[in-house]
Each structure stands twice: as C-alpha cells, then as structure tokens.
Amino acid sequence: MPSIRAPAAKKATTLTVAVKCRPLAEKERGRNIVRFSDSHAVRVLDPDLSKDYLDRVQHRTKEKSYCFDHAFGPDSANSEVYKTCISSVISGVVQGLNATVFAYGSTGSGKTYTMVGKSDDPGLMVLSLHTIFDLIKSDKDTDEFDVTCSYLEVYNEVGNLFT
Numbered sequence: 001m002p003s004i005r006a007p008a009a010k011k012a013t014t015l016t017v018a019v020k021c022r023p024l025a026e027k028e029r030g031r032n033i034v035r036f037s038d039s040h041a042v043r044v045l046d047p048d049l050s051k052d053y054l055d056r057v058q059h060r061t062k063e064k065s066y067c068f069d070h071a072f073g074p075d076s077a078n079s080e081v082y083k084t085c086i087s088s089v090i091s092g093v094v095q096g097l098n099a100t101v102f103a104y105g106s107t108g109s110g111k112t113y114t115m116v117g118k119s120d121d122p123g124l125m126v127l128s129l130h131t132i133f134d135l136i137k138s139d140k141d142t143d144e145f146d147v148t149c150s151y152l153e154v155y156n157e158v159g160n161l162f163t
C-alpha cells in the first residue's frame, strides 16, 4: 500500500461545491431561466418572464442568485469540471488520502451524465480512474497499489452499491 504523504498543494478548504447546468432538452426550450453571472454564480430568473424592472425593485420577483465555488454552464464538458474541481483531489487519493465526489440533483438534472458521461465526453468517474492508473504507472517509489472500485447511488434515501 502507498505511504501517506502530504498533499502536493494544500488547499484552504476541504469541501468544494460546484454547480453544473446541463443543456436544455428540446421539450424544455422556452424554460431557459438560468444565467451565468460569472464562473462562481448563477442567476435563476423568475419563471414569469413578464415581470419587469418595477417588480424586481419592489421584490415581487422570484429571481435569485446563488454562489458556488465553481459554476459551469451548458457548454462545459465533463473534462472542464474534472480539471477545475476534481483532479487535485484524485491525486491525493494515490498518496493515501480519502476523497469523496458526490453528485446531487433532481431526476434528469444530469448526475449520471456528469459522473459516467459518454465516450466523447467521459464523466468524472472515468476521468478519475484514468488519473489514478496514470499516477500509479508513473510512481517512482516502491509503493504497491491495490485498486478496488465501487459507487453508490442514493435514491429515495436508499443506497444502492455498485461494485
């Protein structure tokens, strides 16, 4: 087993929260109410788009802004999410540290797509495995690695473990 070493880059926080907004499906067109103010915030407009400036200043609109460590729009590939939020955590795993990557969202929000992905846009689990095996291959020490893989889906508060 590898010896535990200090992480290469020490971060100020151990928890990162990111939001990823998937592209709208055909039937969802016309419900495009999410705007990206910058790479850390999203603005969700009031679904009643007829509300105007006066409604906003008088707080009669449901428009809200949310801040995250990272915000990704519909054009962001899984690899971008991985590079920005996950890759440094995964390199720590090969150094003997624990890490959890967790996707949370309503049905159809894109959790499976983000975690598993497709052949032309591999997901975070696939990219993590690539990193783990690349790091093991390039390990210059005499460490021995034992890699096992499983993932957990929590649905209706019941956990299903896939190994």
Ligand SMILES: Nc1ncnc2c1ncn2[C@@H]1O[C@H](COP(=O)(O)OP(=O)(O)OP(=O)(O)O)[C@@H](O)[C@H]1O
Residues within 6 Å of the ligand: 022, 023, 074, 105, 106, 107, 108, 109, 110, 111, 112, 113, 114
């Ligand atoms: N970034 C993306 N680009 C293109 N299509 C996407 C993207 N993210 C999600 N989708 C599509 O959105 C749909 C729903 O995504 P997905 O199945 O990943 O949702 P889910 O959150 O896992 O749903 P459930 O909780 O019901 O399992 C799928 O058809 C998926 O292909």
